[in-house]
Amino acid sequence: MKLQVGDLEIWILETGYFRLDGGAMFGLIPRTLWSQKLAPDEQNRIPLGLRTLLVKGPGYTAIVDAGMGSKWGAGGPKNFDLSVRPWSEILAPTGVSPQDVDHVIATHLHFDHVGGLTEFSEDGTSLRPVFERAEHWVSQRNWDFARDPGPRESASYRSENWEPWARSGQLRLVDIALSGDPQPLLPGLWAEASDGHTLGQMIVHLRSGRSEGNVVFCADLLPTQYHIKETWGMGFDLQPQVLLQEKRRFLESAARHDWGLILEHDPTRALIRVEKTNSESRGGNIQIRPDGGHL
Numbered sequence: 001m002k003l004q005v006g007d008l009e010i011w012i013l014e015t016g017y018f019r020l021d022g023g024a025m026f027g028l029i030p031r032t033l034w035s036q037k038l039a040p041d042e043q044n045r046i047p048l049g050l051r052t053l054l055v056k057g058p059g060y061t062a063i064v065d066a067g068m069g070s071k072w073g074a075g076g077p078k079n080f081d082l083s084v085r086p087w088s089e090i091l092a093p094t095g096v097s098p099q100d101v102d103h104v105i106a107t108h109l110h111f112d113h114v115g116g117l118t119e120f121s122e123d124g125t126s127l128r129p130v131f132e133r134a135e136h137w138v139s140q141r142n143w144d145f146a147r148d149p150g151p152r153e154s155a156s157y158r159s160e161n162w163e164p165w166a167r168s169g170q171l172r173l174v175d176i177a178l179s180g181d182p183q184p185l186l187p188g189l190w191a192e193a194s195d196g197h198t199l200g201q202m203i204v205h206l207r208s209g210r211s212e213g214n215v216v217f218c219a220d221l222l223p224t225q226y227h228i229k230e231t232w233g234m235g236f237d238l239q240p241q242v243l244l245q246e247k248r249r250f251l252e253s254a255a256r257h258d259w260g261l262i263l264e265h266d267p268t269r270a271l272i273r274v275e276k277t278n279s280e281s282r283g284g285n286i287q288i289r290p291d292g293g294h295l
Contacts, residue, residue, distance in 0.1 A: 001270055001271065002093075003215060003260070003271075005188070005206050005207070005208045005213075005214060005215050006188060006207065006208030006209050006210075007057065007058050007187070007188055007208075008055055008056070008057050008188045008189070008206050008207075008208070009055070009056040009057075010053060010054070010055050010056075010206055010215060011053065011054040011055075011093065011094045012051055012053060012262055012270045012271065013051065013052050013053070013054055013090050013091070013093075013094075014049065014050070014051060014085070014090070015050045015051065015052050015066065015067030015068070015084065015085060015090055015116055016050045016067055016068065016082065016083045016084035016085050017047060017048065017049060017050060017081075017082075017083050017267070018047075018048055018050060018068060018076075018080040018081060018082045018083070018112070019041065019043075019045035019046060019047055019048065019080055019081040020045060020046065020048055020080065021043075021044055021045055021046075022034055022035065022038065022040045022044055022045065022046040023044065023235065024234065024235040024236060025046060025048070025223070025224075025234055025235070025236075026226075026232060026233075026234065026235070027232075027233045027234050027235040027237065027240070028231075028233070028235075029231075029232055031044075034046075034226070034232075037226045038224075038226070038267065041081075045080075045081065046267075047267040048223075048224070048265045048266075048267055049263075049264065049265050049266055049267050049268075049270075050067035050068055050084075050112065050264070050265070051065070051067075051262070051263070051264045051265075051270060052064060052065050052066055052067060052090070052116070053065070053204075053206075053217055053262065054091065054094045054096060054101075055188075055189060055206065056094075056096075057186055057187050057188050057189060058187045058188070059187070060102055060103055060186055060187070061096055061100050061101050061102055061103070062101065062102070062103040062104065062105060062186060062189065063101050063103070063104045063105070063131065063134070064104075064105045064107065064204050064217050065105070065106065065107055065113045065114065065217075065219065065264065066104070066106075066113070066114055066115065066116030066117045066130070067084065067112070067113075067115060067116040068080070068082060068084060068111060068112050068115040068116060069084065069115035069116035069117070069118065069119065069161070070084050070086070070116075070119060071115065071118070071119065071120065071127075071160065072084075072115075084116075087116070087130060098130050098131050098132070099132070099133060101131045101133065101134045102133055102134050102135065103134055103135050103136075103137065103186060104117065104131050104134045104135070104136045104137065105137045105185065105189070105191070105202065105204055106136060106137065106138045106142075106162075106202075107201055107202045107203070107204065107217070107219035107220075108139075108142045108146075108197070108198050108200065108201040108202070108219065108220070109138065109142055109143070109146040109157055109161065109162055110156045110157065110198065110220070111156060111157070111158045111161060112265075113219070113220075113264075114161045114162060115158070115161050116130065117129065117130055117131065117136070117161055117162065117165065118130060118160060118161055118162070118163075118164045118165070127160055127163070127164045128164050129164050129165040129168060129170060131165075132168075134165075134170060135170055135172045136162075136165050136166075136170050136171055136172060137172050137174055137185060137202075138162075138171065138172070138173060138174070139173070139174055139175070139176050139191075139193065139200040139201070139202050140173045140174065140175050140200070141175075141176075141193070141195075141199050141200030142198065142199060142200030142201060142202075143171075143173055143200070144200075145157075145198065145199040145200060146162070147159075152238070153198065153238065156198075156236070174191075176191055176192065176193040176200070176202060177193065178193050178195065179193075180192065180246075180249055182203075182205045188206060188207050188208070188209075189204065189205070189206060189207075190204070190205040190206075190207060191203065191204050191205065192205065194219075194221050194243075194246050194250075195238075195239060195242055195246070196221070196233075196237055196238070196239050196240065196241075196242040196243025196244070196245075196246045196247070197219075197220040197221060197234070197236070197237050197238060197243055198220070198238050199238065201219055201220060201221065202219070203216060203217070203218060203219055203221055203250070204216065204217040204219070205217075213257075213258050213259070213260070214257070214259055214260070215259065215260040215261075215262060215271075216254065216259050216260070216261055216262065217262045217264065218261050218262060218263060218264065219264055220234070220236075220237075220264070220265075221243070221246060221247060221250060222247065222250075222251075222261060222263065223263065223264060223265040223266070224263055224265055224266040224267075225263060225266050225269050225272055225288060227247075228251060228272075228274060228284075228286055228287070228288065229284055230244050230247050230248050230251070230284035230286075231244065231284070248284065251274055251284070251286040252276075252286070254273075254274050254286075255274050255275050255276045255286055258273060259273070260272075260273055261273065261274065272288050272289070273288070273289045274286050274287065274288055274289060275287060275288075275289050
């Protein structure tokens with residue numbers, strides 16, 4: 001899917017698909033409810049997407065997140081039912097090659113967001129950056145946390161996904177204030193901080209110069225369309241109460257300013273818009289627009 005937002009040419013691209021435990025993806029929500037939205041397989045796993053963005057902006061070409069990558073061997077298909085496309089195929093519609101990318105924005109360093117940033121060398125003996133010319137942007141808070149995440153998140157942060165490009169001098173750390181206000185990274189590309197899912201996650205805003213009608217890459221603040229209900233969170237979320245407050249504030253702004261919301265993990269819908277309803281429920285008063293909210 002290709003979008004135009006001001007001077008930005010934005011491609012929403014599929015890097016592959018995988019499955020995760022449905023209970024983990026929906027936390028406290030009973031299976032009787034979430035299974036009506038996404039049917040689990042015999043191992044209780046639900047289908048999920050692995051989207052990336054390719055952004056062509058004034059004087060730059062950027063990738064936002066990079067899926068799970070191809071370093072899993074037999075474990076990927078077995079554990080995650082993982083299907084991964086090669087970067088040559090992913091990027092083919094855009095006319096861009098990995099060598100053309102000069103910036104990578106990692107929303108956070110969980111393996112399903114940055115696994116595709118490194119790959120094995122041709123002889124299979126070492127790891128190297130996929131985007132060898134790119135500056136890799138990571139929030140300082142997430143970088144610090146990723147290197148010492150503690151037992152709860154240690155399985156999600158895998159150093160093989162970032163050590164090759166950090167060693168090669170491609171790491172750029174950025175401080176994003178916890179103010180709720182996006183900060184500029186590149187022309188037209190801004191980021192706000194979100195600590196509810198994991199510390200230092202960046203939510204990427206793609207702006208036309210107006211407050212209305214912009215596009216936001218939601219990462220794990222809003223992984224699927226079903227997580228727009230403020231009480232529907234993931235078991236993976238580090239600070240559920242913080243996430244609820246962040247999501248409430250974010251969705252109010254999205255409805256007010258008519259943002260297009262790009263969903264990184266939804267298996268069927270890449271983009272939605274939301275609106276406020278007249279009634280308040282336990283799930284909040286935000287819903288997907290009936291027209292689907294396409295740009």
